[in-house]
Amino acid sequence: MATTEKVRKLAALARIRVEDAELEKFIREFDAILAYVETVSTVKMSSPESVEEEKPLLRNVMRADGEPHTTGVYTEKIVEQFPAKDGNALSVKQIL
Amino acid sequence: MTIVEAARALRDGSASRRSTVRDLWDACTAVAQAKNLELNAFLEIFDANESAIASAQKRIDENDASLLCGIPLAIKDNILIEGKIASASSKILENYRATYDAGVIKKLKDAGALFLGRTNMDEFALGGSTENSAFGVTKNPHDISRVSGGTSGGSAAAVAAHITIAALGTDTGGSIRNPASYCGVVGLKPTYGAVSRSGVIAAASSFDQVGPITKTVEDAKVLFDTIRGYDANDSTSIPDALQKVKKKEIRTIGVPRHLFADVLDADMLERFTSTIKNLGFEVKDIEIPSAKPALAAYYIINFAEVSTNLARFDGMRYGLAKRGDTLLDDYINSRTEGFGEEARRRILLGTFVLSSGYIDAYYRKADSARAQLTREFAKAFEEVDIIATPTMPTPAFKIGDKSDPLSLYLEDVFTILANLTGMPAISVPMGFVERENPSTSLGIKKQLPVGIHFSAPHQAEDMLFAIGEKVHST
Numbered sequence: 190m191a192t193t194e195k196v197r198k199l200a201a202l203a204r205i206r207v208e209d210a211e212l213e214k215f216i217r218e219f220d221a222i223l224a225y226v227e228t229v230s231t232v233k234m235s236s237p238e239s240v241e242e243e244k245p246l247l248r249n250v251m252r253a254d255g256e257p258h259t260t261g262v263y264t265e266k267i268v269e270q271f272p273a274k275d276g277n278a279l280s281v282k283q284i285l
Numbered sequence: 286m287t288i289v290e291a292a293r294a295l296r297d298g299s300a301s302r303r304s305t306v307r308d309l310w311d312a313c314t315a316v317a318q319a320k321n322l323e324l325n326a327f328l329e330i331f332d333a334n335e336s337a338i339a340s341a342q343k344r345i346d347e348n349d350a351s352l353l354c355g356i357p358l359a360i361k362d363n364i365l366i367e368g369k370i371a372s373a374s375s376k377i378l379e380n381y382r383a384t385y386d387a388g389v390i391k392k393l394k395d396a397g398a399l400f401l402g403r404t405n406m407d408e409f410a411l412g413g414s415t416e417n418s419a420f421g422v423t424k425n426p427h428d429i430s431r432v433s434g435g436t437s438g439g440s441a442a443a444v445a446a447h448i449t450i451a452a453l454g455t456d457t458g459g460s461i462r463n464p465a466s467y468c469g470v471v472g473l474k475p476t477y478g479a480v481s482r483s484g485v486i487a488a489a490s491s492f493d494q495v496g497p498i499t500k501t502v503e504d505a506k507v508l509f510d511t512i513r514g515y516d517a518n519d520s521t522s523i524p525d526a527l528q529k530v531k532k533k534e535i536r537t538i539g540v541p542r543h544l545f546a547d548v549l550d551a552d553m554l555e556r557f558t559s560t561i562k563n564l565g566f567e568v569k570d571i572e573i574p575s576a577k578p579a580l581a582a583y584y585i586i587n588f589a590e591v592s593t594n595l596a597r598f599d600g601m602r603y604g605l606a607k608r609g610d611t612l613l614d615d616y617i618n619s620r621t622e623g624f625g626e627e628a629r630r631r632i633l634l635g636t637f638v639l640s641s642g643y644i645d646a647y648y649r650k651a652d653s654a655r656a657q658l659t660r661e662f663a664k665a666f667e668e669v670d671i672i673a674t675p676t677m678p679t680p681a682f683k684i685g686d687k688s689d690p691l692s693l694y695l696e697d698v699f700t701i702l703a704n705l706t707g708m709p710a711i712s713v714p715m716g717f718v719e720r721e722n723p724s725t726s727l728g729i730k731k732q733l734p735v736g737i738h739f740s741a742p743h744q745a746e747d748m749l750f751a752i753g754e755k756v757h758s759t
Contacts, residue, residue, distance in 0.1 A: 196633065203592060203636045204599070204613070205629055206621040215630065221691050222584075222634065226647065229581040232654040233574065235661075250520045257518075266384040272606030279602060282612045 191219040288451050288504040292352040295345050306342040306355035306399075307333075313357045313401055317448040324424050326433070326443040328362055329370065330402040341397040352507050354397030359443045359452035362403040363410060364495065365484040366390050369400075373486045374418040375408045377598050377605045377623025387484025388516040389453065389495050396511050401449055404439030408625045410457050410488035411591065412436050413693050414682075415464070417627045422684055425467060428722060428731045431681040434464030440498045441468040445734075451499040451508055457488045458583060459676075459700025461496045462712035462738060466676035469714045469734025471753065472498045473505045474700075476743045477707035478523040480509075481516030489590035490521075492583075492704040502713060502753035509746060523744075531745040535752055538564070539571035539669030544698070548678060552718045553735060557675050560715040560737050563759045564752070571665050571672070575658045576702060582658070583701040584694055585638050585651035592635025595628060630690060659706045666742050671752055674699040676712040676736035680720055703740050711749040712736035713756045 196215055200207045207215060264277060273280040286294075294304045310333055321327045341355035360366060363373040365383035367390075372378040386394065393400075407417035415423040415438030423438040425431040426446035433442040437454025441464030444452050454461040456474035465472025473496045480495045487493060497508035516522045538561060549557070561568055600606040600619025607618035624632070638647035665672060677696060687693040703710035715737035722731040737756060741748045 199633045199636045199640075202640075203596075203632045204616045204620055205624065205632060206617055207629070207633075211626075215633065218630065218690055219634065219637075221689075222694075223637075225691055225694075226581040226585050226638075226651075228578050229585060229647070229650050229654050232578045232582070232650075232657055234653060234657050252517070252520070263384055266382075267602075270381065270384070270603035272600065272603075281601060282615060284612050 191216045191223070286447070286450055287500050288352060288356055288507050289501070291356050291450050292354075295355055306338050306345065309355060310338055310357055310399060313449065317401060317443070320446055320448045323429060324426060324433075324442050324446055324448070325421050326404055326423050326439040326446065326448065327359065327402040328372070328374070328405050328420055328439070331369065331400055334399065337394075337399055341399065344397050351396045351511065353393065353511055355399065356450055357399040357401035358393065359401050359404045359440055359449035360390070361437050361440050361452070361454050362406050363455055363486040363488075364390065364453060365486075366400055366403075369403065371403070371486065372419075373409045374406045374420055375623065375625065375628070376419045377619070378486075379419070379605065381604050383484070385484060388481030388518060388522075389512040390484065392512050392514070398511075404437070404443055404452060406439055407436035407460075408628055409486065409591070409595065410436040410455060410460055410493075411627045411631055413459065413463055413696050414687065415439065416684065417625060419625055424684070425681045427469065427733055428681070430683055430722065431733070432467065432684055434467030434677075434681060436460035436464075437472075437498060438464045441465050441470055441472065444468070444470045444498050444500060451497060451504050453495060453508070453512070454498045455485060455488075455493060455495050456704070457492045458587060458697050458704050461498055462676050462700050462710060462736065463697070465498055465712040466736030466738075467681035467734070469717075469736075470498055470500055471502055471505050471714070472496065472712045472736075473509055473746070473749065474703055474710050475509060475513065475746060476523075476709045478521050479513050479709070479744065479746070481512075481514070481519040481522050483516050483518035487594040489587045490594065491586065491590060502711075502750055502757055505711070505753070506750045529744050530747060531742060532747040532751075533670065535566060535670045535748060537567045537569055537669040537671075539569050539665055539672045541571050541573045541576060541672065541674065543572060544576055545674060545678065549675065550679065550718070553675060553679070556716050556718060556735055557737060560756060561673060564755055569669055571669060573658070573661050573665060573702075575654060575661055577698070579654060579658045579705055580695070580698050580701055582651035582654035583697070583705055585647050586655065586705075588631050588635035588637075589639050589648050590635070591628075592632045592639070595624070595632055598623065627690065655705050658702070662702070662706050662708065670741070671748060672740045674738050675715075676700065676738040680718050680733035680735050699738055708740050708743055709746045709749055710738060710740040711753050712738050713753045715756065
């Protein structure tokens with residue numbers, strides 16, 4: 190069952206804040222939603238093998254290392270989106 | 286006007302009487318601006334791109350143009366067009382300007398298509414009614430007291446209201462087919478991997494696909510044939526060597542009646558049954574035992590992938606940036622103020638189903654259920670060529686009627702099956718049912734469109750177009 194403490198813990202992990210006014214509503218909804226999604230356990234597996242064995246051979250394909258495009262072609266547009274900058278560098282709070 | 290009709294108008298007759306690309310653009314923007322105030326289908330109608338209009342006209346005049354050349358299209362707000370805002374209907378991206386073109390936009394630009402505007406959606410494609418947009422609900426053109434469906438509600442409403450010729454949407458659990466059904470238009474979710482998602486703001490990556498929303502099946506095929514194909518920037522897109530157009534003659538339609546026989550309203554069931562009967566194919570009852578609990582599996586995986594994908598929005602490099610005392614406060618403030626209620630709800634639920642004590646009970650169970658469902662569909666397709674259901678259990682509901690999130694999730698019971706298995710699926714209008722109109726005095730009823738839903742084996746989109754055409758013509 191969802192509790193104030195559990196929802197606050199999840200919010201901290203997910204880096205969001207749940208205001209008090211919303212907390213009670215979320216707790217109520219989560220209980221209903223989780224009770225529903227637990228019905229997934231009623232699925233009867235037709236084959237005894239585990240899912241792991243069925244996974245396709247080709248997985249998590251990564252691009253080969255290399256230059257996907259000429260260096261710098263997107264820099265100006267990306268820098269324009271920065272909330273705070275120093276030249277072409279992104280400014281963030283000092284953490285140490 | 287359809288894509289095919291507009292393309293003809295740009296070519297037919299003598300040069301002095303024929304429509305120009307400019308005429309078509311002006312006519313489309315004028316009607317879009319006039320009707321959008323009521324519907325809220327477009328978040329933005331773009332200014333004319335003079336050089337694109339001129340070069341499209343040149344290609345048509347030189348007889349060197351595809352059908353889409355010079356045709357203005359509406360684009361869902363989670364698909365990037367370089368230099369334009371792409372907000373996914375979220376406050377956190379309200380002022381974000383795309384730094385590059387999505388794979389599908391590149392292909393459309395190569396074909397000479399124009400972009401009319403960006404359409405409203407549920408925030409980050411989370412919902413089923415466009416009520417979760419940070420910029421207001423999109424109304425249904427058939428009854429403005431009702432929702433347009435979602436999450437591609439703006440695209441479907443714009444096509445249905447004839448304020449765009451055709452549109453692109455994205456489909457994670459039915460987000461193209463659901464609004465297509467509610468608005469009475471055609472919507473295709475292609476095979477997983479058929480269309481590039483490069484430059485599409487991700488919702489749940491193992492489900493997402495881009496697809497067309499159009500007035501006719503013929504138009505859906507024109508758009509799909511243009512946007513499909515391998516893209517090196519999307520590692521899930523199907524390589525050319527594995528691209529197979531599968532088409533066999535349709536003889537048998539499978540109907541998993543056990544899924545809906547006791548839940549549908551009588552008039553919905555009657556519409557479905559008579560539409561199937563009129564097609565003249567052999568109809569076979571089939572059983573997909575895992576189909577009902579598959580909805581639970583879908584939502585577990587959706588929560589998990591959404592919470593993971595939305596973790597990238599932190600107020601640092603782009604988007605809404607709210608500052609506090611510490612760096613952690615910067616993240617928390619930006620995310621809390623930037624995300625709407627449904628996004629926050631799914632982030633929390635996703636964090637829960639993935640957390641170490643629960644991942645076996647939820648996420649891994651859901652993954653197994655998904656594999657089981659895929660096996661059951663593969664088996665069903667040994668017996669039948671196409672599988673049919675209604676697209677949605679009901680016609681469009683009244684705005685505000687499903688404020689409880691679980692009741693809205695349950696609407697997706699038919700559409701999510703194609704996302705879990707990756708198979709292609711299409712929604713085609715199957716007529717109208719009558720429902721009360723709350724905005725007028727008692728006794729006056731409204732005709733609301735409903736859709737029929739077909740799914741086929743992977744890469745068999747052509748079979749869906751064939752059966753869709755048949756529904757149109759019978």
